[in-house]
Amino acid sequence: MLPYRDSKAQGAADFYFAINATFRFLKRRFGIEKLVKYWSELGESSYFQPVAESWRNDGLPAIAEYWRDFFQAEPNASVDVTYSEQRVFLEVKQCPAIYHLRKNSRCIVSEFCQHCFYVSDALASRAGFEVRIKGGNGACEQTFAKRGSSAPQDLGSIKMADSP
Amino acid sequence: MIGCYDFCGHYEWTFAWIEKNFGHDVLLAYWKEAIAEDSQIHASQLIKEKGFAGMEEYWGHTLAEEGAAYTSSCGKDSFRIDMHDCPSKGFLLANGLSQHKDYCDHCIGWIGPMMKNAGFVVDHEHNHLGKCWWSYRRVGEARQPSDPKAATSNIEAMPGWAPSSAKIDRFNGATGADQKQA
Numbered sequence: 001m002l003p004y005r006d007s008k009a010q011g012a013a014d015f016y017f018a019i020n021a022t023f024r025f026l027k028r029r030f031g032i033e034k035l036v037k038y039w040s041e042l043g044e045s046s047y048f049q050p051v052a053e054s055w056r057n058d059g060l061p062a063i064a065e066y067w068r069d070f071f072q073a074e075p076n077a078s079v080d081v082t083y084s085e086q087r088v089f090l091e092v093k094q095c096p097a098i099y100h101l102r103k104n105s106r107c108i109v110s111e112f113c114q115h116c117f118y119v120s121d122a123l124a125s126r127a128g129f130e131v132r133i134k135g136g137n138g139a140c141e142q143t144f145a146k147r148g149s150s151a152p153q154d155l156g157s158i159k160m161a162d163s164p
Numbered sequence: 165m166i167g168c169y170d171f172c173g174h175y176e177w178t179f180a181w182i183e184k185n186f187g188h189d190v191l192l193a194y195w196k197e198a199i200a201e202d203s204q205i206h207a208s209q210l211i212k213e214k215g216f217a218g219m220e221e222y223w224g225h226t227l228a229e230e231g232a233a234y235t236s237s238c239g240k241d242s243f244r245i246d247m248h249d250c251p252s253k254g255f256l257l258a259n260g261l262s263q264h265k266d267y268c269d270h271c272i273g274w275i276g277p278m279m280k281n282a283g284f285v286v287d288h289e290h291n292h293l294g295k296c297w298w299s300y301r302r303v304g305e306a307r308q309p310s311d312p313k314a315a316t317s318n319i320e321a322m323p324g325w326a327p328s329s330a331k332i333d334r335f336n337g338a339t340g341a342d343q344k345q346a
Binding site for chain 1: 165166167168169170171173174175177178181185186190193194197198199202203204206226229230231251254255258259261263
């Protein structure tokens with residue numbers, strides 16, 4: 001269940017341009033550290049409070065439901081979400097953002113895929129969970145599990161995004 | 165991942181975050197550099213190349229994609245949009261989101277610099293309730309009087325434009341969010 005509802009079933013894909021441009025602006029002006037701070041603080045913010053609360057109250061089933069609904073509302077996403085008692089596993093076969101940016105020949109911020117880790121891990125930590133990510137640059141695997149159950153995220157296992 | 169479905173929500177949060185961390189001037193620079201000159205570079209190129217026809221083409225596509233309720237009219241000397249139900253501000257109002265003191269300023273924050281770069285200026289009013297109007301004219305040309313034939317679609321002439329709760333911001337021949345009339 002998504003916390004905020006729109007009158008349309010899916011978002012406007014051109015907004016991915018603004019997301020990518022926001023990352024570039026912060027990185028260029030203030031460096032990667034401030035961009036990471038932006039991602040982390042967004043995950044910790046009141047904006048995601050309803051999501052954090054739902055994950056805290058209802059655990060992994062709520063995490064699975066959130067991501068199913070989330071990707072259904074993102075145009076051209078192809079994602080399988082599976083849930084077991086220990087984890088929620090997202091197989092992102094086609095990332096909607098990278099797909100749209102590439103289709104429109106946009107220069108993609110190389111660390112683009114790291115935002116998934118920093119935002120989601122900050123958000124998940126509020127509910128006692130963590131995320132680990134492998135892959136990127138258009139397709140990746142994301143695993144949500146109880147906090148402390150896996151090794152720290154290796155940023156090297158998140159691919160840099162290529163531009164066309 | 166942050167997505168495009170609830171984009172307006174985290175976009176608004178971002179305005180407040182940038183302003184708090186780096187100040188208002190950096191927020192103005194963000195709208196100009198990140199949105200006008202990077203994200204919306206396709207709009208900028210189209211309007212620079214085709215003028216009013218480019219505006220019609222750009223907003224025809226983007227407002228349809230965003231699901232806006234609006235009217236527009238393209239003349240020889242101006243292009244006008246009347247926004248009857250802004251999908252962007254509407255998303256925030258419908259979901260009770262209010263992180264930044266004036267979300268509506270972001271539009272002129274990026275459109276103003278883009279128009280300046282293409283040789284146009286902006287006459288504009290917004291009521292912070294999801295309604296606004298825009299009229300673009302070439303630099304140096306006089307402000308257009310309202311077209312009487314279009315009066316039925318002019319948002320400022322309609323009920324609901326200025327209820328007692330509305331605070332109306334006005335811009336006259338502007339090219340940026342910092343040119344709001346007192």
